[in-house]
Amino acid sequence: MSLTPAELQTYLSALVNGELKLSTMIWGPPGVGKSSVVAQVAQRHGLDFVDVRLSQLAPTDLRGLPVPEADGQGSGVSKWYPPEFLPRSGHGILFLDEVNMAPPTMQGMAQQLILDRRVGSYVLPEGWFVWAAGNRKEDRASVFDMPAPLANRFLHLTVRPDFDSWRAYALGRGLHEHVIAFLTFRPELLHHLDPSQPAWPSPRAWEMASQLHRAGLDVAPAIGDAAGAEFSAFVRLYEQLPDLGLVLRGQGVGLRLPDEPSVRYAAVVGLAARAADADEAFHAFEWLADAAGPEWLQLYIATLVSKFQALGQLGELAGLLGRDERLAGLVQGTLALAEGA
Numbered sequence: 001m002s003l004t005p006a007e008l009q010t011y012l013s014a015l016v017n018g019e020l021k022l023s024t025m026i027w028g029p030p031g032v033g034k035s036s037v038v039a040q041v042a043q044r045h046g047l048d049f050v051d052v053r054l055s056q057l058a059p060t061d062l063r064g065l066p067v068p069e070a071d072g073q074g075s076g077v078s079k080w081y082p083p084e085f086l087p088r089s090g091h092g093i094l095f096l097d098e099v100n101m102a103p104p105t106m107q108g109m110a111q112q113l114i115l116d117r118r119v120g121s122y123v124l125p126e127g128w129f130v131w132a133a134g135n136r137k138e139d140r141a142s143v144f145d146m147p148a149p150l151a152n153r154f155l156h157l158t159v160r161p162d163f164d165s166w167r168a169y170a171l172g173r174g175l176h177e178h179v180i181a182f183l184t185f186r187p188e189l190l191h192h193l194d195p196s197q198p199a200w201p202s203p204r205a206w207e208m209a210s211q212l213h214r215a216g217l218d219v220a221p222a223i224g225d226a227a228g229a230e231f232s233a234f235v236r237l238y239e240q241l242p243d244l245g246l247v248l249r250g251q252g253v254g255l256r257l258p259d260e261p262s263v264r265y266a267a268v269v270g271l272a273a274r275a276a277d278a279d280e281a282f283h284a285f286e287w288l289a290d291a292a293g294p295e296w297l298q299l300y301i302a303t304l305v306s307k308f309q310a311l312g313q314l315g316e317l318a319g320l321l322g323r324d325e326r327l328a329g330l331v332q333g334t335l336a337l338a339e340g341a
Contacts, residue, residue, distance in 0.1 A: 001156065001157050001158065002158045002159075002160055003157055003158065003159055003160070004159070004160060004162035004164070004165045005032070005033050005036075005037050005159055005162060005165040005166070005169070005203075006162065006164070006165040006168070007165075008026070008037050008157060008159045009037050009040060009041055009044075011157065012024070012037070012038065012041045012131070013041055013044065013045065015129070016041065016045050016047070016129065017045075021128075021129055021130070022155050023114050023115065023130050023131070023132070023153055023154050023155070024129075024130075024131045024132070024154060024155045024157065025099070025131075025132050025133070025134065025151075025154035025155065025156050025157070026038070026131065026132070026133040026134075026157050026158075026159060027133070027134060027135075027136055027156065027157065027158045027159070028133070028135070028136070028158060028159040028160065029135065029136065029161070029191065029193055029202070030135055030193070030202065030204075031191065031202025031203055031204035031205055032159055032160070032161050032191060032202065032203060032204075033159070033166070033169070033203045033204065034097075034133040034159055035051060035095065035097055035133060036169070036203075036204075037159070038051075038093060038095050038131060038133070039051070039095075041093070042092065042093045047091055047092045047093055047129075048087065048090055048091065048092030048093070049092060049093050049095065050085060050086070050087055050092060050093070050094050050095065051095045051097060052085060052094065052095065052096050052097065053097050053098050054096050054097065054098055054099050054101070054102040054106055054107075054110055055098040055101035055102045055106075056098075057102070057106060058106070059105055059106055059108075059109040061083060062083065062106070062109050062110065062113070062119060063080060063082070063109055063119050063120040063122075064080045064081045064082040064083055064120055064121075064122065065080070065081050066078040066079070066080055066081075067079055067080075067081050079121060080120040080121045080122070082119075082120065082121070082122035086122055086124070087124070087125055087128055088125065089125055090125065090127060090128075091125075091127035091128065092127070092128050092129070093128070093129045093131060094113075094124065094128050094129065094130050094131070095131050095132070095133070096110055096113075096114070096130070096131070096132040096133075097132070097133050097134075098133070098134060098135075099132040099133065099134045099146075100134035100135070100145075100146050101134065101135070104147070107146065107147065107150065108147075110132075111147070111149075111150045113130065114130055114132065114150065114153065114154075115150070115153050117130065132154070134146075136158075161190050161191035161202075161203065163183065163184075163187040163190050164306070166183070166190055166203050166206075167180065167183075167184070167303065167306050168306040168307075168309065168310045169203075169310065170206075170207075170210075171273065171303070171306050171307035171310045171311070172307070172310025172311055173207070175206070175207060175210040176210040176213050176214050177269065177270050177273035177274065178213060178231075178234070178235050178238065178266075179206055179209060179210045179213065179231075180269055180273060180303075181234075181265055181266045181269035181270055181273075182230075182231050182234045182235075183206065184265050184269050184299070184303070185234065185261075185262050185265040185266075186230065186234075189201045189223075189227050189230070190202075190203060190206070191203065192227065194224065197224050197225075199220070199221060199222060199223060199224040199225075200223065200224045200227070201223045201224065201227045205222045205223045206222075206223065208222040209222040209223050209228075209231070213231075213235075218232075219231055219232075234262060234266070237260070237262055237263045237266055238266055238270075240258050240260070240263050241258070241263065241266060241267050241270065242255040242256065242257065242258075242267070243255065244267065244270050244271055244274060244284075245274075247271060247283060247284055247287045248271065248274060248275060248276075248280040248283055248284055249280070249283065250279075250283040250286075252283070252287040255287070255291075256291065257288070257291040257292055264292065264296060265299075268288065268292070268296050268299050268300045268303070269299070269303055271284040271288070271300060272284070272300055272303035272304040272307060273303070273307065275304060275307075277316055277319075278316045278317075278319030278320050278323075281304055281316065281320060282320060282323050282324070282327070284300065285297070285300065285301075285320075285324070285327050286324075288300055289324075289326065297326075297330060298330060298334075301327075301330040301331055301334050302334050305317065305331060305334045317331060
């Protein structure tokens with residue numbers, strides 16, 4: 001079953017709402033956001049989240065260590081003391097990441113926890129979900145085959161890169177507007193695996209690139225030289241932008257939107273990313289309605305809706321609906337498309 005990150009989040013939330021404690025395996029290429037989605041689901045439902053990287057553990061790290069204890073009769077027995085990272089109480093998600101990068105002996109130990117909800121003397125509390133994730137062989141990851149008995153006990157979900165899902169995440173996380181604008185212009189570079197290079201574009205890499213760019217550093221170490229060169233060239237286009245601050249304050253009369261498509265992407269996404277409230281969003285819409293065609297208005301509204309939804313500012317969206325019939329229609333159409341997706 002192939003899902004976008006947004007669809008995966010909806011599916012996992014349904015498992016939580018239905019209290020379906022079914023072991024679930026999430027497949028996908030490196031950097032696509034598997035662990036981020038699971039963490040978001042845990043946060044949304046108020047659940048604890050324990051992320052265990054199986055590839056970094058030895059079997060004793062999961063089962064624990066044997067400790068001798070006296071039995072009061074001059075002899076003793078060994079008891080297994082489980083690791084401190086395994087939950088003892090409460091409700092949450094135990095996430096076993098990189099499960100198929102772990103060697104077979106480690107997978108066998110994890111199998112007890114996944115299938116039987118116990119390992120050694122440790123028993124997973126009733127209120128916990130057990131989910132796992134791994135990379136696929138075709139992604140050139142160093143993975144081991146998953147034993148058939150283990151694979152057959154999982155629900156199997158495959159997550160694929162999706163720009164709309166990433167845009168909503170990026171706007172909610174406050175990633176740099178240059179990164180969001182560039183990938184709006186070049187969405188095919190959201191995830192472009194190149195096994196021959198140590199750095200290549202992925203949702204995870206672009207988040208690192210955003211931090212580097214905000215600090216004034218070159219982004220190539222995160223996304224690779226080729227994508228980094230394209231991004232740097234795109235950023236230089238921002239010098240051609242009109243003053244977006246004036247537009248957002250309703251003082252954009254006389255300012256011209258450049259004809260170059262890449263610059264227009266930068267301007268439209270920049271306005272949506274910077275609009276702090278319904279007033280600024282409306283001023284930008286009025287200016288774009290005079291300066292650009294309907295396809296640019298649609299891009300502006302789609303970006304704006306993603307942002308306000310991701311930030312939980314639905315009141316700002318409601319504040320736009322009564323101001324202009326065209327604006328109301330675009331907002332409602334975008335919301336309808338999002339709900340139907």
